[in-house]
Amino acid sequence: MSLWLAVTLIVAAALGAAAFAFIHAPHSLAGAPAAAPNEAAGGGLADITAALQALPHAALLLDETGRVAAKNAAAAELTGAAVGKPFAASFRVPDLHAAIEQVRDGADTAEASFTLPVPVERSIEAHVAPVEIGGRRYQLAFLHDITAMVRVEKMRADFVANASHELRTPLTSLSGFLETIMGPAKDDPEATQRFLEIMQSQAARMRRLIDDLLSLSRIELNEHMRPAAKADLAAIVRDVVDAGQPLLTRANVKVLIEVAEGTRPVTGERDELVQIAQNLIDNAVKYGAEGGDIAVRLFPGPDGTTTALSVADKGLGIAREHLPRLTERFYRVDATASRERGGTGLGLAIVKHILNRHRGRLEIESEPGKGSKFTIFVPVWQPVPAASAVAG
Amino acid sequence: MSEHLVKSYEGELEQISTTVAQMGGVAEALLQGAIDALQRRDSALADRMIESDRRIDELERSIEGQSVKVLALRQPVGVDLRLTVTALRISNEIERIGDLAKNIAKRALVLNRENPVRLTQGLVRMGRECLTQLKAVLDAYAARDAEAALDVWRRDEEIDELYNSIFRELLTYMMEDPRTISLATHLLFIAKNLERVGDHATNIAEQVVYLTRGSYIGEDRPKGDATASSTVPYEQTS
Incomplete structure (x- = not known):
């Protein structure tokens, strides 16, 4: 609402005081021939266009016939409005036009909120108020994109x-x-x-x-605080497998660990890396084939700056359409099967957030019927990066 | 309605196409609302949408009145004549779209009384596709852009394909469990309505091309609706 007040103030300033055009000289088009057909209405419109242009949101000014008298670039982008053209012809939202009409018919202010469903859903909140310029009445419409807010x-x-x-x-x-x-x-x-x-x-x-x-x-x-400690992923994986031995025996599953030459320690918080290994191996046990082996591999990442850990099972696999959504909280391919096996629907979300904190990444490969492979890449350990930055 | 200050011939013509755009806007909002009511199971919204179809009829009458007046008093020729005539035709098409969307809203009311079904997801996707088409064609009308209109005209096949897949899915569903027949029939009609909305959008596209170029689209419109010859064998599911 305060922003709205600011808009009205700016426009009011543009109307009256020549000082406004002076202060905002770089924006001002004063003196240049105005393209608007409403030129006769008074010299204020060019100043107003400049003022609207300085606003962070879409704003436009309509005259009594419903034509666009002035607009900023954001408004043109959002609504396709063009100066001199009827606004209703380019932007077809009945609720907004109803609000504009209310103001034209004498209301002090009117509001409308609407969504533009395609191509990407956008939610807009609109405020409309009357202004008088050079003795003629206009409606000022201010369109605030609240899509991000609505989504959160x-x-x-x-x-x-x-x-x-x-x-x-x-x-x-x-x-x-x-x-x-x-x-x-x-x-x-x-x-x-x-x-x-x-x-x-x-x-x-x-x-x-x-x-x-x-x-x-x-x-x-802690997500924005990067860990600084040194951790040995291979040792962590061995610990996790040792600790889980009774469970593995019960599920009749063997874990084969292979550590490739040149695998380096990583920069990371041990407890959190344990959680990652635990979650990935748990998932492989839960969704892998009974009696099948789980292949765990540690190897240097492709560009040498990361160490990779992959966990592959020979289970059901995951259909393609689920892959991008697997790390969403409570997203499950098969909710019933997951609950039967004691899944909370949060395991991979946790893995994703830990990796975010470690500046690492997760890759999932899967083929239905053949099994899935989850690979994480964690940056290798660098001795005290802060000091080297100071020295350099 | 803004019938202010319309004095000149130019102004009258502009007012006609602005009213067409407004009418299109109400139809878009009605279709969007009907799809939302279906997706969110929002019966109050469905009621509001059914009510707003009246506004479309009002605007259609207004376009008819304005066009007849221009034809009688101004005797337009060339592009002005085409504008007047296409406004009449396009408003007819939009009025049909409004009716179809209203019917979807009515069926949403019925469906909302039943248990939620996953099958509405495909319909919602198809509905979004129709909205995209409708928006694109109305934008093409506002911009007098024949190329954009032709794009809409060609893309209709995608809606037809979605319709085919939903049609088969619903048939299979009904054969698996006859208790779902009444529900699935409503869904089937909604899909059919959406498919018709797509067809009306292509009709509007043809009018936009005629308006801007003065000639009709020659080739036959691509036809992807194969449900007239679609069956699902009974053995397949038992």
Whole structure:
């Protein structure tokens, strides 16, 4: 709203004071022959075009016949408005024209918000107010692109909806079994035992989800701070595999680790790299073929500035259309299958954010029916980069 | 309506094409709203859209009145005559688009009472494609750009292909589970309506080419709608 006031003030200044044209001499077109057919209406329009041009958003001035009297470049880009042409012919948004008409018919101000669905969805908020220039009445329309705001809002709403949905499902099952244990199954120790086990696994699922949410928010907090420590990815992978041995045995899966010659340590936070390795190997166990091997390879990245870690399984694979969205929070190729295997839908989102912090990247190759390969690239360790920058 | 200060012949002609653009804008908003109502299951929006079809009829009458007046009193020739005649024809096409969009909004109301179905996604995509076409052709009209209009005219095949794929998908769906027939029929009609919107957009494109060049498009319009001969064998799904 304050910006809107500023616009009105600027225009008011352009009308009255010649000082305005003086101060803004580089922008001013005063003295140049005005192209507008409304020239006769008074000399103010060229100044106003210059003033509109200095605004960060699309703004245009319409005369009483609905023709464009002045506009800035942003307005021309957004609406295709051309000076002297009827605005309604180039920009067809009924709500905006209704607002303009209200002001033309005497309203102090009118607002309209609308979306332009194609080619890329844009959300616009428009304010229209009357101005008087050289004894003639005009409408000033100010169009504010709020697309980014709307998108952020939607992402937040989606995230809250997804997270609550994920938490509610195990909670529903917990309270359902509690009711059964207190009611119909009260005197049945065998059933009670079975239900308690299910409740335990549901509680574990909720804890996993909350752990993942917390670690995601912790990583995001530090995302702009680059880690400086030295870490050995090969040792980290071995530790993760050793620690997960009981699980691997239960799933009847073997992990083959291969470290290529010339693999160098990386710049990174050990705990976070452990999380990456853990998530990638967990995924390979979850979605790889039963009894299949998981091939883990460490090798120098293509340009020598990174160390790569790839985890390949021989499982179901992922269809092409899912690949770009895999790192979105709660995005799952098959939600039911993922939950059955204890997935939270956050694993790859965590991997992505950790890699962002490490200035690394993730590559996913997959072919349905043949398996998937996840490769991360992490910058190699450089001894104290800050000092060398000072020296250089 | 801005019927202010229209004195000259030039002004009258300009007013006609501005009204056509305005009418197109209302139709665009109506189609967009109908698709949104379907996607977001927003029945209030659907109601508003059904109501706004009246505005389209109003504008159509206004264009007819203005055009007849110009024809009778000014006896236009050449490009002015073409402008007047194409305004009448284009407003007819837009009025049909408005009706089709209104029908989609009405069906959205019915669908919103049922459980959500994934199948609406394909329709929403097809709807966006139609909106793109409609916007492009109205932009071409505003800019008097025959090339842009011809692009719209050629691109209609894409909508037809989307329609074919949705048609087959819905047929398969209905055979798998007969309980979905009533729902799927509504979806099928929505797809058909969208396909018709695409056809009307190409008709407008033809008028834009006539308006700017003075001659009609010679070749036959590419036709991609194959559903008239489309079946899905029953054995395939059982």
